[in-house]
Amino acid sequence: MTTETEQTAAKPPRNQRVAAAQRPVARVLPMLGLAHLDRPFDYLVDAKLDDDAQPGVRVRVRFAGRLVDGYLLERLDRSEHDGKLAWLDRVVSPEQVLTPELATLCRAVADRYAGTMADVLRLAIPPRHARVEKEAVSHDVARAIVVPDRTGWDVYDSGQSFIDGAAGGGHPRACWQALPGEDVAARLAELAASVAAAGRGVVIVVPDQRDLDRLEAACTPLLGDACVSLVAGLGPTARYRRWLAVLRGQARVVIGTRSAVFAPVSDLGLVVVFDDGDDSLDEPRSPYPHPREVGVLRAHGTGAALLIGGHSRTAEAQALVESGWAFDVVAPRAAVRAAMPRIDGLSDEDRRVANDPMARSARVPAIAFDAARKALAADQAVLFSVPRRGYLPSVACARCRAHVRCRACNGPLQMNDRGDLACRWCGRPENRFVCPACAGTAVRALMVGDRRTAEELGRAFRGVPIVTSSGDKIVDEVPAGARVVIATPGAAPHAPGGYGAAVVLDTWAQLDREDLRAAEEAVRAWMAVGTLVRSREDGGRMVIVADASESPVQALIRWDPVGFAAIELSHRLELKFPPAVTMASVDGPPAAVAAFLDLLDMPPGAETLGPVPLPAGVRRPAGLDDSGPADRMLLRTPRVAGRALAEALRAAQALRNARHDDTAGIRVQVDPPTIG
Structure with a gap:
């Protein structure tokens, strides 16, 4: 008979853990x-x-x-x-x-x-x-996927073969050039339904909520419950509910914005990224991955098909085509010419421009007014595209013409309709401006925003309704009939049947930016406007207030985004800029950037550019005081050595973390969207 003490010793402690018998x-x-x-x-x-x-x-x-x-x-x-x-x-x-x-x-x-x-x-x-x-997993049988009519893809060379390859389990990779005026949402819905009907998963990424709403409206009749949208605006609960539905296999097609490219779709057959040049797709959180590159990695890793589409084309997409990794899905030139509006620039060969002495100096030349008046007379809407919102979004000293900057954060000052100055970045008011260069106290406009433009056009077109769309007050669609719409890039509403005319103003503000992608982004913005205008056969007309001889303007007039992307890529190959090379930026306080570079073991063939002050308009690294100085160092290496550069950067960051170096405010970014 055991004693009470012996019984206690034989029992294991109450909280003692025992390892699992299998794979512990x-x-x-x-x-x-x-x-x-x-x-x-x-x-x-x-x-x-x-x-x-x-x-x-x-x-x-x-x-x-x-x-x-x-x-x-x-x-x-x-x-x-x-x-x-x-x-x-x-x-x-x-x-x-x-x-x-x-x-x-x-x-x-x-x-x-x-x-x-x-x-x-x-x-x-x-x-x-x-x-x-x-929540209980729904076992309801989803409505059968409607096999769509795919004839809308017939106009594109290799369009039908791409769909057949993706639906058949292949892994075609293509860059799609959508026609002007194309119903992109309908084409993408047909593509998704064709692949989903074959039992494969689909992920489609678009830039913003407006694009997503149109795509969802096109997908619902074909896919029903088999399609879900994922976007941050849903709220955390609804988004997680939909994300779990995808994970559990209740949805076969996912449409959404940036992070939707990671959606856990089973048996993935197709990844689509549309309008990859839109800056809404630039991820602001570390490590700043672009959905296009994530799509490329995912397609490569899973054997899924990949489609990168848009009305314009980025140099990165063109690089995929020229390398042979992807092929073109484009329409013949005859179809492009039939779909595009008539597009005019400022050329001395045009008698209307040659006979107008104010054509090149006026903000809205006579040729633009003529196009607008004809469209309004035909009871059609007219679109004026301006690059900035606000009243006077950029001002300069009236005496020495130096740009007026904020004393707190060095951001640009803007003027409202009451004549008050305030910083466009931090919002700090400037109650008493004194130019630091010449001591002048008066300012002049450098750029006119959408609100001031609306004032001016309201006087020019008396009695015509004026609509503005920009910033947080975006109009999605305007009713039929004559009206003047003033919108910033990406904010233009749709008009029933398309605009009768469109005028692109202040093009110098888009082309003169000190940025590697300035011309590419300008062409993209202009083509986004052009695709909202009626075709030439329907009387649609577009006027771009810019010299018609400039390469970006010629790309628009000919509607040749592929040719322009090829030219851009060749220039970057010559100058050794992305995507011809892999480039990384190291941003932060000057001393911290220098300390980080001391830890970096650069791969062979890599070179450094800088340091230079952080470019204007680039978001400052987290943790860096707005008033403190910030530098940028660029690192460049041949594309084939891009992975080695990334490894070197990771190793330097690991060493910095392990040493607990005081380098707060450092940001390391591979292929940053803004170089200059």
């Missing part, structure tokens, strides 16, 4: 966001957690004395670590949100952009909502 080691990626800790760590799995601790679930682990979030990547029989392993603290949720394909993609994106996998996972997987996870 969990490989976990802690969500630390530090480059020197961007790797998995091994933990022991308690037998009580064995069922829930599956690859892909969210977990909590103890790291350096504190509990942190993480993802369980895999279960192992044994660990390569020789020391004692800590225990997995708990499984946050048994939902396996990190699929193997998504984990591979996030690792590839982190390596491509010299970032951490934890940062990419924050972009790819939305925050958890426990109540949503507990």
